[in-house]
Amino acid sequence: MNATLTDQEFELFKDLIYQQVGIRLDAPKKTLLVSRLGKRLRELGLPSYQSYFDCVSGKGGEEELTKLLDLISTNKTDFFREPVHFDFLREVVLPQVEATKALKIWSSASSSGEEPYTIAMTLHDALPDISRWDIKILASDISTRVLAKAAAGIYEEERISQLPKDVVRRFFLKGRGMQAGKFKVRPDVAQLVNFRRINLMDASFPIRSSLDVIFCRNVMIYFDRPTQAKLMEKFYRYLRPGGYLFIGHSESLQWIDHSFQYLQPTIYQKP
Structure with a gap:
């Protein structure tokens, strides 16, 4: 059975995340938080978001807090973006x-x-x-x-597909065998x-x-x-x-x- 994130629990996570990394989650981000954290709750066998909050905010929770921050981080970027x-x-x-x-x-x-x-x-x-x-x-x-x-x-081919061929040739090594389709x-x-x-x-x-x-x-x-x-x-x-x-x-x-x-x-x- 999937846990439900209550408004009160969302406020707890919202305050914790703001305190830790300065990111303010507004109400529409509640769905995003559920999608990012739901799987982690199941992996840990926790029955509720409150129990997960207690885990990350309590004594000895530093490692799990780092994982929480990993999960909510946005990582969109490209090579030579904004040239x-x-x-x-x-x-x-x-x-x-x-x-x-x-x-x-x-x-x-x-x-x-x-x-x-x-x-x-x-x-x-x-x-x-x-x-x-x-x-x-x-x-x-x-x-x-x-x-x-x-x-x-190491990057998948689609990550460098927009780069000029001479840039790829000069600055990347093309993977072979098990690494085919990847560039280092x-x-x-x-x-x-x-x-x-x-x-x-x-x-x-x-x-x-x-x-x-x-x-x-x-x-x-x-x-x-x-x-x-x-x-x-x-x-x-x-x-x-x-x-x-x-x-x-x-x-x-x-x-x-x-x-x-x-x-x-x-x-x-x-x-």
């Missing part, structure tokens, strides 16, 4: 750091890895002498499930990227030196304005003076207080 940012990286950012040949970039919601690997491919394409550069790309996400997939760097990011690209679980709601991040660029695209649409403002404060703190913030095309900082300088749609700079 204006990669053009800006190539045409504006790289000339500015040419003298030091050092570049630190954070893909703060990297999902299954398409964004950070696209950054690495862009750098390989733009820098013939890339071996002489000190490049660090930190790729993070709240979901351990998608981070594991991203770190493996080449080691020289993958080695530029370090994957790590980071919760953007944490008060501080495990980042020791100032960043040149932060990608935070198509994330803030899930946050309310107070949460967005707090996140912008933290991003500002971790960028070097002159560093850049890239956000998604459906997003804007127009309605929140922040210290960034607007350069063009979706691109901001720390003065």
Whole structure:
């Protein structure tokens, strides 16, 4: 017998999820929550959503809470999505750091890895002498499930079908035998990227030196304005003076207080 999620139980999960990851679930998302969590309840043999809530919110529930956050995470992304940012990286950012040949970039919601690997491919394409550069790309996400997939760097053929053939040939290894129909990011690209679980709601991040660029695209649409403002404060703190913030095309900082300088749609700079 399938459990029913009551309105009271939905409110409990809604508050917990907002507290943990800053995502506010409105009433229409109740059906989504049922579809994501129902299977997990059956796997654990739990009779109700209340019992599952007690499991994730009680003592020793940290591991199951991580699984809950994995289940409710949205992971839509593509290679070379919103290309204006990669053009800006190539045409504006790289000339500015040419003298030091050092570049630190954070893909703060990297999902299954398409964004950070696209950054690495862009750098390989733009820098013939890339071996002489000190490049660090930190790729993070709240979901351990998608981070594991991203770190493996293996994609089904349909995930790369929209890419030009020369890009696939240069940056991917084609699977054979049991791996037929799959493509793996080449080691020289993958080695530029370090994957790590980071919760953007944490008060501080495990980042020791100032960043040149932060990608935070198509994330803030899930946050309310107070949460967005707090996140912008933290991003500002971790960028070097002159560093850049890239956000998604459906997003804007127009309605929140922040210290960034607007350069063009979706691109901001720390003065």
